Amino acid sequence: MSVGPVSLGPMPPAKKRPRSYDHLRTRTAVLAQFAHVRDAVRTLTPAQLARPTRLGDWTVRELAAHVAMGLSSVARSLAPPEPPGPGPEVTLLTWPSVTAAHAARIAEDVEELAAARTDLATLYEEAEAGFTEAVPATGAGERLLSSRVGSMRLSDYLVTRTVELIVHTDDLNEALGSEIPYDRQALAACTRLLADALADRAPGGSVEVRVPPFAVVQCIGGPKHTRGTPPNVVETGPLTWIRLATGRTEWAKALEDAEVSAGGERADLAELLPLLG
Numbered sequence: 001m002s003v004g005p006v007s008l009g010p011m012p013p014a015k016k017r018p019r020s021y022d023h024l025r026t027r028t029a030v031l032a033q034f035a036h037v038r039d040a041v042r043t044l045t046p047a048q049l050a051r052p053t054r055l056g057d058w059t060v061r062e063l064a065a066h067v068a069m070g071l072s073s074v075a076r077s078l079a080p081p082e083p084p085g086p087g088p089e090v091t092l093l094t095w096p097s098v099t100a101a102h103a104a105r106i107a108e109d110v111e112e113l114a115a116a117r118t119d120l121a122t123l124y125e126e127a128e129a130g131f132t133e134a135v136p137a138t139g140a141g142e143r144l145l146s147s148r149v150g151s152m153r154l155s156d157y158l159v160t161r162t163v164e165l166i167v168h169t170d171d172l173n174e175a176l177g178s179e180i181p182y183d184r185q186a187l188a189a190c191t192r193l194l195a196d197a198l199a200d201r202a203p204g205g206s207v208e209v210r211v212p213p214f215a216v217v218q219c220i221g222g223p224k225h226t227r228g229t230p231p232n233v234v235e236t237g238p239l240t241w242i243r244l245a246t247g248r249t250e251w252a253k254a255l256e257d258a259e260v261s262a263g264g265e266r267a268d269l270a271e272l273l274p275l276l277g
Helices: 023-041 060-078 100-116 120-134 154-176 184-201 238-245 251-256
Strands: 144-147 150-153 207-211 215-219 233-236 260-263
Touching: 023 060, 023 120, 023 154, 023 184, 060 100, 060 120, 060 144, 060 154, 144 154, 150 154, 154 184, 154 238, 184 207, 184 215, 184 238, 233 238, 238 251, 251 260
Parallel strands: 207 233
Antiparallel strands: 144 150, 207 215, 233 260
16 A cells, blocks of 8 residues: 655745854954054044943943953953853854843943053054954864853854944944944944844845845745845845944934835834844
8 A cells, every 4th residue: 555745744944054254354354444443543632532422421432442342352252261062152143132131241341441541552552462363364263262242153253343343433433423444344244244133033034134235134924035026125235234233223213314225014124123232
């Protein structure tokens, strides 16, 4: 007696492989963006350093100290022996959601650092030298390090440094009315990580989010689009996307200011943003 095929019901959608980042290119991008900030900070006057920022009570001085601390964290996290375990506790896609829990302690550390290290030029030189010495150009991307939020692969942690550097470069530009440049590779890595975090937070294929020229992701459950023009499309530029993802800009305001185009009944990301606290 022959038996026909047994139906197991609909198969779950295949899980997408995480985006990969080249270790050397990310390392180069981190150093390039840090150099842009370093060169700008060197020229700041006491009056400029005392200006307020959009980050609560932080002044430009404290924000500048935070940027240096963010780079120094790489060497500091690599100093202890590699943490045990089969793999990292925190991945690139989970990193945005776990940072908010540490915000208060980070703020305390930054305020202490800014008060203790008034010579920002030397602070930046030390941070850059420590990073360059601690992070080899090749062969170390899979090494685990103990970060503030948990163990991570070095290659992944470097991508998070592009987010910190690009976001805070934008904060400095807003506070100072300046035009500190954005390294293209650092901007690309930051944009892609935050776009992928959105797709991970709201998996699905009913909405296509475009951030040209760096990222296109699909998200939000519902009918999946496969060919032709998607019925639900969100499109914006990299800096606007980064500001939305980090809470610097609200969804409604970005729409009102025509910084985002959103077409289709599902093309509303207001409830999903910000991604990074």
